[in-house]
Amino acid sequence: MINKSQMNSLGQSLLNFWRSSIGKKLIVAVTGIILVGFLLAHMAGNLLVFQGREPMNDYAYFLHHFLHGAGIWLFRLVLLGAFVLHIVTTICLVRENRAAREERYACEATVKASGSSKIMIWSGLTVLGFVIFHIFHFTVRVDPDLAAMKDPLDPSRHDVYGMVIAGFQNPLVVLFYIIAVTLLCSHLRHGVASLFQTLGFRSEKTRVAIGYLGIAIAIILWLGFLSIPSLVTFGLLEDKGAAIEHSSHSTASLLKC
Amino acid sequence: MNLTLKVWRQAHANDTGSIETYPANDIPEEASFLEMLDIVNERIIEDGGDPIHFDHDCREGICGMCSLTINGVPHTKDSGITTCQVHMRKFREGDTIWVEPFRARAFPIVKDLMTDRSAFDRIIAAGGYISVRTGSAPDANSIPISKDDANDAFDAAACIGCGACVAACKNASAMLFVGAKANHLNKLPQGEPEKDKRVLGMVRQMDAEGFGNCTNQYECEGVCPKEISADVIAKLNRDYAAAATREAVE
Ligand code: HEM
Numbered sequence: 001m002i003n004k005s006q007m008n009s010l011g012q013s014l015l016n017f018w019r020s021s022i023g024k025k026l027i028v029a030v031t032g033i034i035l036v037g038f039l040l041a042h043m044a045g046n047l048l049v050f051q052g053r054e055p056m057n058d059y060a061y062f063l064h065h066f067l068h069g070a071g072i073w074l075f076r077l078v079l080l081g082a083f084v085l086h087i088v089t090t091i092c093l094v095r096e097n098r099a100a101r102e103e104r105y106a107c108e109a110t111v112k113a114s115g116s117s118k119i120m121i122w123s124g125l126t127v128l129g130f131v132i133f134h135i136f137h138f139t140v141r142v143d144p145d146l147a148a149m150k151d152p153l154d155p156s157r158h159d160v161y162g163m164v165i166a167g168f169q170n171p172l173v174v175l176f177y178i179i180a181v182t183l184l185c186s187h188l189r190h191g192v193a194s195l196f197q198t199l200g201f202r203s204e205k206t207r208v209a210i211g212y213l214g215i216a217i218a219i220i221l222w223l224g225f226l227s228i229p230s231l232v233t234f235g236l237l238e239d240k241g242a243a244i245e246h247s248s249h250s251t252a253s254l255l256k257c
Numbered sequence: 258m259n260l261t262l263k264v265w266r267q268a269h270a271n272d273t274g275s276i277e278t279y280p281a282n283d284i285p286e287e288a289s290f291l292e293m294l295d296i297v298n299e300r301i302i303e304d305g306g307d308p309i310h311f312d313h314d315c316r317e318g319i320c321g322m323c324s325l326t327i328n329g330v331p332h333t334k335d336s337g338i339t340t341c342q343v344h345m346r347k348f349r350e351g352d353t354i355w356v357e358p359f360r361a362r363a364f365p366i367v368k369d370l371m372t373d374r375s376a377f378d379r380i381i382a383a384g385g386y387i388s389v390r391t392g393s394a395p396d397a398n399s400i401p402i403s404k405d406d407a408n409d410a411f412d413a414a415a416c417i418g419c420g421a422c423v424a425a426c427k428n429a430s431a432m433l434f435v436g437a438k439a440n441h442l443n444k445l446p447q448g449e450p451e452k453d454k455r456v457l458g459m460v461r462q463m464d465a466e467g468f469g470n471c472t473n474q475y476e477c478e479g480v481c482p483k484e485i486s487a488d489v490i491a492k493l494n495r496d497y498a499a500a501a502t503r504e505a506v507e
């Protein structure tokens with residue numbers, strides 16, 4: 001039983017919140033919202049690749065320079081915080097959940113759990129592996145060829161447009177992207193609907209809409225993210241500028257002046 | 258009809274236990290599942306064996322005492338009924354039926370298929386009540402309660418505390434039970450004043466008993482013999498967030 005003296009300390013309340021099952025679930029849901037919000041923005045930004053080299057590279061330049069370059073670090077900090085908290089909390093939950101049902105049924109069956117809901121930890125851990133790969137691929141740029149690419153229109157800045165297309169020339173890389181993003185979307189097909197339940201918004205009135213929202217977000221992200229590597233693989237998205245880079249370079253810089 | 262049973266046998270709480278096979282021949286189709294077990298038990302006793310122990314009481318779907326996970330699903334796949342309401346005509350000649358106890362760390366096995374579900378009683382004792390005497394049943398409408406609130410409270414109050422929700426959940430979470438018991442009282446004028454205390458107390462007791470966390474798969478809703486909706490879990494989440502916030506700042 002809770003009495004008033006126990007209720008008084010703020011520290012105790014926060015500790016109780018972390019220790020409680022619902023408290024941890026709420027942390028997963030809120031960090032999940034932050035991550036989904038990021039994914040939607042990130043996908044929208046990526047789609048600028050279809051607008052061509054200049055809009056894409058302008059956008060990348062903006063990201064790296066808003067608030068005098070502090071903006072992106074602030075953004076990365078919040079994102080990293082949410083990501084780490086999400087992972088630590090979910091791993092904690094999964095361990096508690098396995099302990100709560102230590103003895104399994106000899107005959108296992110489910111009546112309504114969705115496939116994606118059963119593999120949340122595995123889809124999540126694949127995403128974790130993918131995120132690490134993805135950061136080395138396009139953010140840290142461990143491949144010196146990708147790191148050295150300069151915008152032919154403005155050689156003082158990095159050519160993000162060219163890098164994305166060059167980065168997807170390897171079919172194995174593309175295959176990994178397809179598998180990881182598909183599992184990410186499976187994660188969100190359950191996760192998005194689930195977070196509304198965790199936050200207490202699911203009811204008879206909202207149930208159906210929330211279910212469709214989860215599916216819709218998963219489909220939008222799947223199509224949006226995978227359109228780029230697959231179109232590059234099928235040769236439908238080519239870096240035409242790269243081929244004419246040398247001849248057009250002077251005209252481009254002339255045009256700039 | 259002739260069936261084969263695969264039954265969990267465990268001599269006592271600390272025994273490791275195992276699945277044993279029993280023939281169940283010449284079972285009348287109109288027998289209930291528990292009556293079928295009675296018939297099998299009589300034969301086991303005749304042969305000098307130890308009968309299969311299982312929980313039961315009213316045998317009409319109202320007390321919440323019967324349990325059993327049948328072919329992996331508590332109270333069988335048929336919705337809206339308890340094990341005592343299952344009839345053998347639901348099975349087919351020659352079927353093999355797996356009969357296991359409700360499994361959860363918080364529901365320790367006493368013997369065979371009998372489990373100790375007193376963790377639920379301790380959750381109720383941690384807040385699932387009204388502290389003051391509210392008298393006997395009042396005259397209808399002497400306390401105004403909106404139809405919606407009355408309906409919600411009534412739906413939640415249908416819970417018979419059998420524990421199928423826990424047994425069905427891969428995390429052995431008791432959220433459907435706690436959600437139902439808290440929501441039953443939270444919106445009624447008699448229960449509302451103690452809402453925060455109730456929600457915090459019951460959720461903390463639930464965690465202390467070793468039940469798992471809800472992962473929103475709604476297996477509980479799927480097997481609940483009283484078809485209680487997982488919406489009560491959403492409400493519990495919401496009420497817990499509000500109560501924990503108030504507790505932290507007030
Ligand atoms: C971009 C990355 C990610 C996004 C957008 C995301 C999003 C979400 C969302 C929205 C939920 C539902 C929250 C709820 O039920 O209230 C969730 C649950 C979950 N996430 Fe993630 N997640 C991501 C990465 C990860 C990673 C790397 C892991 C690895 C450990 C992970 C493991 C889980 C697990 C196990 C759950 C289920 C928790 C539960 O059902 O109780 N997630 N995620």
Ligand code: FES
Nearest residue numbers: 314316321323341
């Ligand atoms: S024995 Fe009472 S509900 Fe089944």
